[in-house]
Amino acid sequence: LTLSGVVDISPMEQLPLEIVAGDGVFTLRGELDMATADRLSEIVEGTTGNLVLDLEGITFINSSGLQAVLTAQKAARARGADVVLRRPSRVVHRVLELASMTETFVIEE
Amino acid sequence: VTTNPEPDGFRHLAFPYDDEGRFLSTSLAFIRGGLSVNERVLVMVPAAKIDSIRSALGDDAGTVDYVDVSEVGRNPARILPEWSAFAAEANEEGRGLRGIAEPMTVERSAAALAECLLHELLVNTAFDSGPAWELLCPIDRGALGAPVVEQHHHVHPFVSSARGVEPNPSYVGDLSPFEWLPDPLPPPATGAGQVEFDLSTLSALRASVDAFGSRAGLSPERSADLVLAVDELACNSVLHGTSGGVFRGWRENDTVMCEVTSESTFTDPMVGRRRPSVDQHQGRGLWVVNQLCDLVQIRSSDGTSVVRVEMRA
Secondary structure, eight states: OTTTTTTOOOOOOSSEEEEEETEEEEEEEESSSTTTTHHHHHHHTTTTTTTEEEEEEHHHHHHHHHHHHHHHHHHHHTTOOOOOESSSSSSHHHHHHHTTTTTTTTOOO | OOOOSSSSSSEEEEESSSSHHHHHHHHHHHHHHHHHHTTEEEEEEEHHHHHHHHHHHGGGGGGGGEEEHHHHSSSSHHHHHHHHHHHHHHHHHHHOOOOOOOOOTTTSOHHHHHHHOOOOOOHHHHHTTOOOOOOEEEEEHHHHHHHHHHHHHHSEEEEEEEEEEOOOTTTOOOOHHHHHHOOOOOOOOOTTTEEEEEEEGHHHHHHHHHHHHEEETTOHHHHHHHHHHHHHHHHHHHSSSSSEEEEEEEETTTTEEEEESSOOOOOOTTTOEEEOOOTTSSSSHHHHHHHHHHHHEEEEEETTTEEEEEEEE
């Protein structure tokens, strides 16, 4: 069992994280990882009230992704608001649990 | 066991035994010694031994906590947080504590036994400067063989024998696991797949690992776990290394093996063994890897680090 044939991993064309804004909710689809986590801080800057992140379409997240959400939460709380995770996908729940962060965020199912 | 009536610190005791009778009598005396002074007692041994201790304790069985070490401690790196949590709980209750731990059993692979030894070494690092308590570590001398029993002896500052408890003159001292275990890991199998990565190719690396995991016989759920574990290691390489690293994957019998190599240096001997606090920012990566994998081996020397993980198919 080897990986021969898949050794060429040039960067892929598709955008691994899509963020759509609407009705005070940011809908995230795709992969929230170390490479895409910075894009979360961009949307945090322009938000005044609660930052609601719809995570139903997240297909991959890791501890760097959760760290970015934590940074967003810190910024939101500093201005008296909060981060709300709406409908986290199964992988989000799994990583929250593994990272010992089930109590960290406000979650809306 | 005759113990010092007023121990002035944490005492980590090697207890080599030759037969089950001696294991049981020493363990029972140790447990009853704790119960008699209202200490919390945790017994973390294989399931069969839990059964024999429970039935020998009779009416007292319910006042002791038990953990099946072959379940919770399948990855030996998951054992230390259990003891930390137990010690914290007892301290909060204002009670003393003691424990029995036998993670090193004949069922373990050589690699897993090596990680058990590192765990034993880190027990000293974790508790030496804290409150006084005793952890008795039985090891089956006949089943495990002289070299392993001798190494087990070296990582315990105290020994429990028929003569009682004595300091261990051949204890290696408070070494970090990166200093103490110089043996390099055996090389990956011939024909192991290999992928170089950096920040821009993490997503593609995950796709490669997922394909590899499925072909190696992992269920879709476990393959996703492997992807997450390798990704966390790769992120660490990108963050702490020279920008990227190399992933290798292969299979040994029923076990899927992966490793990530990078030019980086591990400095925290306890990395991945402290349960992260709720709002802690960094340092969750290796904790997550330890929860996911059946075995995790970290080796770091001369500016190169390798983390090898195992997952049973």
